[in-house]
Amino acid sequence: MQNQYDPATLEAEVQSYWVNNKTFEVTEDLEKEKFYCLSMFPYPSGKLHMGHVRNYTIGDVIARYQRMLGKNVLQPMGWDAFGLPAENAALKNRVAPAGWTYENIDYMKQQLKRLGFGYDWQRELATCQPEYYKWEQWLFTELYKKGLVYRKHAVVNWDPVDQTVLANEQVIDGRGWRSGALVERREIPQWFIKITDYADELLEEIDQLEDWPDQVRTMQRNWIGRSYGVQMDFGIEGEKDHLTIYTTRPDTLMGVTYVAVAAEHPLALRAAEQNPALAEFIEECRQGGTSEAELETIEKKGMLLGVNAVHPVSGELVPVYAANFVLMTYGTGAVMAVPGHDERDHAFARKYGIQIKQVIQPKDGSTLDIQAEAYTEKGVLQDSGPFTGQTSEDAFESIAGWLQAKGKGGKSKNYRLRDWGVSRQRYWGAPIPMIHCTHCGIVPVPLKDLPVRLPEDIVYDENTINPIKNNPEFSDCTCPECGGDAQRETDTFDTFMESSWYYARYTTPGADSMLDQRANYWLPVDQYVGGIEHAVLHLLYARFYHKLMRDAGLVNSDEPFTRLLTQGMVVADTYYRDQSDGSKHWYNPTEVDVSCDDKGRPLSATLKEDAGSVEIGGIEKMSKSKNNGVDPQTLIDRYGSDTVRLYTMFTSPPDQSLEWSDDGVEGAYRFIKRLWALAETSQDQLSQSLPTEIEYDDSQKEARRELHELLKKALYDYQRQRFNNVVSACMGMTNILYKLGDSTADLAIVKEGLSLVLRLLAPIAPHVTHHLWQTLGFGNEILESEWPEPDEQALKQESLPYVVQVNGKVRATIQVPADADKPAVEKIALENENVKRFIGDSTVRKVIVVPNKLVNVVAK
RNA sequence: GCCCGGGUGGCGAAAUUGGUAGACGCAAGAGACUUAAAAUCUCUCGACCUUAGGGUCGUGCCGGUUCGAUUCCGGCCCCGGGCACCA
Numbered sequence: 001m002q003n004q005y006d007p008a009t010l011e012a013e014v015q016s017y018w019v020n021n022k023t024f025e026v027t028e029d030l031e032k033e034k035f036y037c038l039s040m041f042p043y044p045s046g047k048l049h050m051g052h053v054r055n056y057t058i059g060d061v062i063a064r065y066q067r068m069l070g071k072n073v074l075q076p077m078g079w080d081a082f083g084l085p086a087e088n089a090a091l092k093n094r095v096a097p098a099g100w101t102y103e104n105i106d107y108m109k110q111q112l113k114r115l116g117f118g119y120d121w122q123r124e125l126a127t128c129q130p131e132y133y134k135w136e137q138w139l140f141t142e143l144y145k146k147g148l149v150y151r152k153h154a155v156v157n158w159d160p161v162d163q164t165v166l167a168n169e170q171v172i173d174g175r176g177w178r179s180g181a182l183v184e185r186r187e188i189p190q191w192f193i194k195i196t197d198y199a200d201e202l203l204e205e206i207d208q209l210e211d212w213p214d215q216v217r218t219m220q221r222n223w224i225g226r227s228y229g230v231q232m233d234f235g236i237e238g239e240k241d242h243l244t245i246y247t248t249r250p251d252t253l254m255g256v257t258y259v260a261v262a263a264e265h266p267l268a269l270r271a272a273e274q275n276p277a278l279a280e281f282i283e284e285c286r287q288g289g290t291s292e293a294e295l296e297t298i299e300k301k302g303m304l305l306g307v308n309a310v311h312p313v314s315g316e317l318v319p320v321y322a323a324n325f326v327l328m329t330y331g332t333g334a335v336m337a338v339p340g341h342d343e344r345d346h347a348f349a350r351k352y353g354i355q356i357k358q359v360i361q362p363k364d365g366s367t368l369d370i371q372a373e374a375y376t377e378k379g380v381l382q383d384s385g386p387f388t389g390q391t392s393e394d395a396f397e398s399i400a401g402w403l404q405a406k407g408k409g410g411k412s413k414n415y416r417l418r419d420w421g422v423s424r425q426r427y428w429g430a431p432i433p434m435i436h437c438t439h440c441g442i443v444p445v446p447l448k449d450l451p452v453r454l455p456e457d458i459v460y461d462e463n464t465i466n467p468i469k470n471n472p473e474f475s476d477c478t479c480p481e482c483g484g485d486a487q488r489e490t491d492t493f494d495t496f497m498e499s500s501w502y503y504a505r506y507t508t509p510g511a512d513s514m515l516d517q518r519a520n521y522w523l524p525v526d527q528y529v530g531g532i533e534h535a536v537l538h539l540l541y542a543r544f545y546h547k548l549m550r551d552a553g554l555v556n557s558d559e560p561f562t563r564l565l566t567q568g569m570v571v572a573d574t575y576y577r578d579q580s581d582g583s584k585h586w587y588n589p590t591e592v593d594v595s596c597d598d599k600g601r602p603l604s605a606t607l608k609e610d611a612g613s614v615e616i617g618g619i620e621k622m623s624k625s626k627n628n629g630v631d632p633q634t635l636i637d638r639y640g641s642d643t644v645r646l647y648t649m650f651t652s653p654p655d656q657s658l659e660w661s662d663d664g665v666e667g668a669y670r671f672i673k674r675l676w677a678l679a680e681t682s683q684d685q686l687s688q689s690l691p692t693e694i695e696y697d698d699s700q701k702e703a704r705r706e707l708h709e710l711l712k713k714a715l716y717d718y719q720r721q722r723f724n725n726v727v728s729a730c731m732g733m734t735n736i737l738y739k740l741g742d743s744t745a746d747l748a749i750v751k752e753g754l755s756l757v758l759r760l761l762a763p764i765a766p767h768v769t770h771h772l773w774q775t776l777g778f779g780n781e782i783l784e785s786e787w788p789e790p791d792e793q794a795l796k797q798e799s800l801p802y803v804v805q806v807n808g809k810v811r812a813t814i815q816v817p818a819d820a821d822k823p824a825v826e827k828i829a830l831e832n833e834n835v836k837r838f839i840g841d842s843t844v845r846k847v848i849v850v851p852n853k854l855v856n857v858v859a860k
Numbered sequence: 861g862c863c864c865g866g867g868u869g870g871c872g873a874a875a876u877u878g879g880u881a882g883a884c885g886c887a888a889g890a891g892a893c894u895u896a897a898a899a900u901c902u903c904u905c906g907a908c909c910u911u912a913g914g915g916u917c918g919u920g921c922c923g924g925u926u927c928g929a930u931u932c933c934g935g936c937c938c939c940g941g942g943c944a945c946c947a
Contacts, residue, residue, distance in 0.1 A: 043946090083946080084945085084946065084947085085946080085947085168943095169945075169947095216864085218864065219863065219864050222862090222864080223863080223942090223943085225863090290944095292943045293942090293943055421944080421945085494945075499947080532941060532942085533946095534942095535864080536942065537943090537944065538947080568866095569941080650873095651872055651873080651885085656873095658872085659872060661871075661872070661887095663886050663887065671885085673899095674900095677900090712876095713876075722874095724873075724874085724884090725874075725883095725884085728874075728884035728885075732883075732884065735884090805928075807927075807928085834913090846927065853879055854928095857927090858927045
């Protein structure tokens with residue numbers, strides 16, 4: 001009687017085997033090649049979502065694959081534990097963020113264990129632990145001493161009703177998410193780290209990150225955005241002062257017809273003292289959020305200051321506008337405007353009736369209607385005084401030279417990248433270890449006083465938004481330098497600070513320093529896996545942080561992550577009903593029945609609860625707001641971890657989005673049961689030893705050839721991380737084995753085939769393969785087995801199929817002896833009846849033979 | 861608005877990188893087993909035409925390069941990710 005496949009029991013047994021054998025606990029071993037495989041750690045939001053399951057399955061598959069290749073594999077896990085959701089939960093449920101966070105960690109950790117991920121839990125960390133954030137506080141004080149940290153004013157979203165700073169996420173259509181009040185831009189002093197000092201290195205080393213997706217490398221290059229341009233001074237009429245601007249198009253300088261400054265620019269503020277309308281306009285410009293997407297899409301508005309700027313070359317006076325799209329805190333707070341050759345300036349000029357001048361003509365000499373449309377290409381200068389007739393490229397040099405000679409400017413390198421603002425006006429984060437002393441000024445907290453602990457024992461009531469602001473118990477302190485009364489900084493770090501170095505801390509658990517020598521054994525991370533949404537910010541900050549740690553002597557590599565895999569999103573169908581107030585109420589796919597037409601296309605959907613119809617809202621990223629998340633726990637309980645893992649690997653390639661389907665999970669389950677049944681039915685025969693010399697007949701040889709062909713493909717797909725194709729190949733191999741009979745030779749092929757399929761699947765479905773490997777007597781530990789290789793002998797063929805095309809269209813398939821040369825292949829192709837028929841009366845002009853593939857006959 | 865991706869059957873996808881488009885799986889249909897259902901197994905499955913040999917069309921749309929284009933080039937449309945305080 002064959003055993004039933006019972007994943008719950010089986011998986012628990014295999015998991016305790018791993019725990020008892022400390023299978024995934026690793027130490028530095030100089031005898032073996034190391035492999036550090038890391039998945040982006042989760043924010044402990046409550047429970048795992050499908051995106052986590054996908055991310056960690058991909059990581060675990062890679063880790064186990066590398067381990068089966070014989071490497072010393074480190075795969076750790078931890079928690080990105082500081083952040084906004086804990087504060088939101090605290091406000092909603094009156095619970096302290098710390099407790100909420102630790103409870104979530106406990107639950108999610110148990111879920112990760114249930115999925116069978118091979119983590120070394122000894123190295124687990126949570127970024128809200130003082131022993132963790134102590135060291136980033138320390139590094140920050142060191143950077144301050146080196147001059148890499150400074151303080152300046154920067155804009156934040158201010159909610160005037162709740163009297164609090166809002167995250168961009170909390171600004172919805174320009175209003176505070178809780179209060180609904182119009183948000184204002186406000187400037188407050190904040191801490192910055194000089195990432196721009198490392199801009200060139202961060203940019204240039206992207207070229208060496210060969211195993212990163214091109215997409216991510218391009219995004220980082222564009223984000224850093226190094227440009228070469230010219231900086232120059234415009235005079236201000238009747239004043240000694242001047243406005244400094246930067247442009248990448250100095251060749252258009254003679255086409256400047258106005259200058260725009262930020263509404264908060266001192267020049268604008270001064271002009272507003274005499275001009276109530278301007279003062280009102282400046283006030284209006286303060287409204288709205290700070291996000292770039294918002295600033296770039298707002299209606300461009302401006303107002304004359306009544307002040308003129310002096311053109312640096314012509315000496316002409318051009319009007320100065322205050323404009324809502326120029327920001328005081330970016331660049332110099334002033335821009336030159338060339339409506340003839342810039343689209344935004346053109347639109348603005350048309351709106352306010354400003355002169356539009358053409359100073360560039362196309363190189364092909366064509367004429368333009370510059371009043372109708374800006375010409376933004378490079379060309380030849382016209383009406384540009386001494387520079388007329390030069391090409392844009394030449395004019396760049398000569399204008400820069402002219403400005404430099406007159407002491408009015410010169411060439412300048414510029415970056416789009418801005419310094420990293422790390423201050424957050426929030427409670428649930430790592431305190432910034434700085435002290436404000438009335439005598440000594442700013443004093444960093446010395447190492448002996450670190451960590452600056454965040455009080456966790458906090459009572460929340462309805463008025464508590466930030467329990468450490470205006471809290472003398474936290475902020476009162478003595479100055480480490482003069483011993484006098486002083487105040488602690490009450491802002492906390494951006495949570496990107498914690499996520500920028502956790503990968504390094506995993507390598508040195510328990511170290512009484514930021515890192516120790518163990519870090520240089522494991523680093524850099526060989527494979528990093530995480531969502532594409534982190535392509536720029538997190539991955540750029542982590543690269544930066546690695547260089548900071550290198551320059552502090554803590555690591556000896558330049559880059560933290562050698563190979564990067566950015567996984568796609570998990571998406572699912574959405575269903576909703578329109579509400580009377582115009583909003584939509586979203587239903588979870590599990591609450592809905594969908595009816596389909598005879599082709600299987602969805603026609604309509606009804607709610608299970610009341611049988612009434614619901615709208616089909618299309619496929620979207622799984623999210624709380626669209627209520628289309630599928631709880632992985634339900635699936636794990638029903639099918640087991642192997643099925644969930646296999647399904648997520650099989651459904652789409654790791655870097656593409658994964659569309660959820662319950663039926664697909666059923667299919668993955670069916671495959672595992674098929675594999676199980678095959679192994680169990682023939683278990684008795686298979687576990688016996690079979691003769692070593694076996695004569696295979698032609699169809700058995702063909703079966704073996706196909707098996708090894710699929711094996712070859714699977715191995716190739718492991719290398720290029722197309723795990724969906726690996727699963728396809730395993731399914732194909734299993735189908736071949738199912739067609740075999742029970743002769744000794746057939747059984748030998750089944751046994752051989754199973755040993756291949758089990759090893760190929762071991763990284764993906766580790767529990768069932770571990771069990772079957774033992775059952776069939778292949779060995780005790782599949783993870784320690786030899787990684788399979790195709791049998792070249794089995795792959796040999798006597799004749800090969802060729803496709804024959806006539807003028808590019810397939811007309812026949814022919815069998816050609818494997819050793820035939822090109823003329824022989826050509827001869828066989830031209831003798832084919834159907835080929836002859838399509839050549840007909842026309843003459844054969846050319847015959848193209850692609851070895852082992854196809855013949856194309858060109859006939860006219 | 862700016863930067864980066866993606867678009868292939870009813871659906872998820874494959875095509876070893878310019879060489880047979882649709883492997884593998886889901887759904888659907890037919891059949892076998894069963895008193896029946898479930899499970900399992902077998903077959904069919906891009907569209908249209910067909911004298912049943914096969915033929916024509918087909919990889920978002922329009923054009924180009926090539927003996928040959930899902931793949932390369934140019935232009936467009938649609939969908940998604942990021943935009944510095946969500947993580």
